[in-house]
Amino acid sequence: MKEQRRLVFAGPVGSGKTTAIRALSDEPIISTEALISGNNKDADKRHTTVALDFGVIHLDDKTNLQLYGTPGHQHFDFMWDIAARNSIGLLLLLDGRRSNLLEDLTVFTQAFRQLLQAGGFAVGITHADKVQNLELLRGQINHEIERLQLVAPVLSIDPRQRKEVVKLIKALLYTLDPSLIKVS
Ligand SMILES: Nc1nc2c(ncn2[C@@H]2O[C@H](COP(=O)(O)OP(=O)(O)OP(=O)(O)O)[C@@H](O)[C@H]2O)c(=O)[nH]1
Numbered sequence: 001m002k003e004q005r006r007l008v009f010a011g012p013v014g015s016g017k018t019t020a021i022r023a024l025s026d027e028p029i030i031s032t033e034a035l036i037s038g039n040n041k042d043a044d045k046r047h048t049t050v051a052l053d054f055g056v057i058h059l060d061d062k063t064n065l066q067l068y069g070t071p072g073h074q075h076f077d078f079m080w081d082i083a084a085r086n087s088i089g090l091l092l093l094l095d096g097r098r099s100n101l102l103e104d105l106t107v108f109t110q111a112f113r114q115l116l117q118a119g120g121f122a123v124g125i126t127h128a129d130k131v132q133n134l135e136l137l138r139g140q141i142n143h144e145i146e147r148l149q150l151v152a153p154v155l156s157i158d159p160r161q162r163k164e165v166v167k168l169i170k171a172l173l174y175t176l177d178p179s180l181i182k183v184s
């Protein structure tokens with residue numbers, strides 16, 4: 001039986017968690033998406049995760065990296081704890097378009113604080129193509145991470161591009177266990 005390692009993707013609605021897992025997974029993902037009702041400002045975004053997304057990367061003959069995507073809606077935050085159980089790290093995707101992005105950082109790091117005490121942590125800025133001053137934003141995030149007494153690499157990534165998400169995963173694994181960096 002293969003050894004299973006688990007990584008959790010978290011972040012606000014529309015930050016690209018499901019998109020990232022879809023881009024990464026070596027097998028078709030299992031997702032629990034529901035149609036968003038009412039007026040939706042983002043024309044591309046018609047579905048939202050209501051339970052969990054599940055994908056997998058076959059690292060080698062002996063190890064699988066399981067990818068758990070959580071719902072962005074705080075309404076479903078009980079799933080955050082379930083996903084965090086037995087995980088080795090948190091990939092937090094922050095939507096660069098959001099004016100309250102730093103608040104998101106606080107909310108999610110607080111919610112996943114137990115995982116962060118023992119596990120790895122990396123932050124991806126998504127929708128970076130729509131951010132005017134990316135370096136300024138990255139600086140603010142780094143500053144806030146320091147203020148929260150946390151340590152994390154911060155990279156801007158496009159979750160639709162597998163290579164970019166892999167970069168973020170590698171950054172997380174590097175801080176945790178460099179022997180796991182077999183994902184390509
Ligand atoms: N242009 C652009 N589009 C992006 C980027 N990141 C994500 N998207 C798009 O934004 C949408 C994100 O949707 P999801 O992947 O469903 O987001 P999610 O984080 O799973 O959202 P919830 O499940 O509702 O919490 C998709 O349509 C992506 O194609 C980016 O960096 N640039």
Ligand SMILES: [Mg+2]
Nearest residue numbers: 017018048049
């Ligand atoms: Mg989703």
